[in-house]
Amino acid sequence: MHKPSTHRCRTCGIPLPEGVNSPFSPFCSKRCRMVDLGRWFSGDYAISEEIPSDVEEDDPFSEADPRPE
Numbered sequence: 884m885h886k887p888s889t890h891r892c893r894t895c896g897i898p899l900p901e902g903v904n905s906p907f908s909p910f911c912s913k914r915c916r917m918v919d920l921g922r923w924f925s926g927d928y929a930i931s932e933e934i935p936s937d938v939e940e941d942d943p944f945s946e947a948d949p950r951p952e
């Protein structure tokens with residue numbers, strides 16, 4: 884069997900690290916995966932890097948981050 888060529892992120896096109904089983908495959912990151920989803924939801928494949936804020940938003944108060952007292 885021929886080994887498949889290097890996978891590339893479907894969104895940004897960068898080569899994905901070989902041997903690394905990315906949870907976001909076939910994308911390089913969560914961001915790129917969301918971008919691709921956004922294209923489907925918007926029905927416009929022309930969208931580039933515009934991501935709905937409620938998708939990428941990380942609520943700082945929902946995480947156990949140490950606060951200075």
Ligand SMILES: [Zn+2]
Pocket residue numbers: 892893894895896897910911912915
């Ligand atoms: Zn990417």
